[in-house]
Amino acid sequence: MKAIVLRRVREPLTVEEVELEEPRAGEVAVRIAASGVCHSCLHAADGSWGEMPVPMVLGDEGAGVVERVGPGVTRLQPGDHVIISWAPTCGRCHYCVTGRPVLCAEQMPFGYLMDRTVRMRLDGQDVYHYGPATYASVAVVPESCAIKIRDDMPLDKAALIGCSVMTGVGAVINTARLQPGESLAVFGCGGVGLNAVQGGRLVGANPLVAVDVADNKLEFARAMGATHVVNAARQDVPAAIKQITGRGADYAVVAVGDARAYQQAWDSLAPGGACVAVGMPAVGQPIVLEPFSIIGFGNERRLLGSRYGSARTFDDFPRLVDLYLAGTLRIDELITRRYSPDEANEAFRALAAGENARAIIEF
Numbered sequence: 001m002k003a004i005v006l007r008r009v010r011e012p013l014t015v016e017e018v019e020l021e022e023p024r025a026g027e028v029a030v031r032i033a034a035s036g037v038c039h040s041c042l043h044a045a046d047g048s049w050g051e052m053p054v055p056m057v058l059g060d061e062g063a064g065v066v067e068r069v070g071p072g073v074t075r076l077q078p079g080d081h082v083i084i085s086w087a088p089t090c091g092r093c094h095y096c097v098t099g100r101p102v103l104c105a106e107q108m109p110f111g112y113l114m115d116r117t118v119r120m121r122l123d124g125q126d127v128y129h130y131g132p133a134t135y136a137s138v139a140v141v142p143e144s145c146a147i148k149i150r151d152d153m154p155l156d157k158a159a160l161i162g163c164s165v166m167t168g169v170g171a172v173i174n175t176a177r178l179q180p181g182e183s184l185a186v187f188g189c190g191g192v193g194l195n196a197v198q199g200g201r202l203v204g205a206n207p208l209v210a211v212d213v214a215d216n217k218l219e220f221a222r223a224m225g226a227t228h229v230v231n232a233a234r235q236d237v238p239a240a241i242k243q244i245t246g247r248g249a250d251y252a253v254v255a256v257g258d259a260r261a262y263q264q265a266w267d268s269l270a271p272g273g274a275c276v277a278v279g280m281p282a283v284g285q286p287i288v289l290e291p292f293s294i295i296g297f298g299n300e301r302r303l304l305g306s307r308y309g310s311a312r313t314f315d316d317f318p319r320l321v322d323l324y325l326a327g328t329l330r331i332d333e334l335i336t337r338r339y340s341p342d343e344a345n346e347a348f349r350a351l352a353a354g355e356n357a358r359a360i361i362e363f
């Protein structure tokens with residue numbers, strides 16, 4: 001099968017004919033229709049999250065059709081349409097049964113499937129899986145990473161639900177549980193941030209402020225529902241947000257891996273407000289919070305981690321699909337470019353340059 005391979009960190013991706021093994025027990029093989037071009041994959045390729053085992057197939061956002069199922073798989077069958085999740089769930093551990101399956105104890109060891117082996121080979125060498133490794137025409141994933149959806153959902157749109165939509169919308173509706181009329185500021189308007197803006201629109205956040213340093217991204221944010229935009233390259237962000245909201249933001253979602261954005265978000269909060277951490281700065285880059293700013297006079301602020309939008313994938317993915325088909329969730333507006341696998345390096349360049357809202361690679 002055809003796959004986009006990272007042969008070495010900080011070097012261009014190559015398209016290769018990769019050998020793929022049959023799915024083993026509890027696994028499924030999914031023919032990938034489309035895969036989103038996600039910033040976490042760029043971090044893996046450019047070395048900002050440290051060294052990666054290589055060769056590796058990236059891709060953590062995709063959707064497709066089940067092609068084959070391994071022994072013991074009963075929930076899925078060939079022909080089922082699925083969205084790929086990058087977070088397996090066992091359904092039995094403490095976190096799974098108490099409604100926080102993103103914290104499931106049974107995670108995939110980095111670079112491998114659950115049993116610490118790979119299913120891909122290139123020139124006789126093992127090829128590592130970056131999570132579900134969706135930058136390929138077929139991906140073998142654990143059964144719990146393939147979430148069945150309605151057949152009438154277009155798969156190119158469904159792909160984005162697997163990471164950016166879930167992470168951004170989920171940060172607002174699942175992690176923050178924002179209420180109508182509470183104010184929200186979203187820092188960073190890439191694929192995840194635009195979906196945090198969208199999550200704010202879905203639940204009636206007001207005012208709904210988008211913050212970025214790029215005017216084109218602030219325009220995308222308006223299309224997703226932002227009522228106000230602040231350009232952090234030109235404006236004093238905390239002052240601008242206090243002026244727009246009156247007392248500061250009730251919630252600030254940080255959807256960019258930048259320590260300065262965290263500082264600005266924290267300084268923009270209203271008393272009692274919460275900062276929702278989504279974006280991951282480069283390894284070793286700290287954020288510094290003065291305890292007085294958490295619990296001093298008039299503060300009582302909170303910092304909330306949001307992993308994968310606190311996804312309950314089996315419930316959230318079909319719900320987001322229904323919202324898209326009902327015309328409520330906007331995905332078409334997010335897809336600003338489509339690439340073929342051979343254009344993967346161009347897709348990464350455009351992502352680093354911030355040219356697209358979200359791009360997809362179609363197989």
Ligand SMILES: [Zn+2]
Pocket residue numbers: 038039040041060061163164
């Ligand atoms: Zn992602």
Ligand SMILES: [Zn+2]
Pocket residue numbers: 089090091092093094095096097101103104105106
């Ligand atoms: Zn579990």
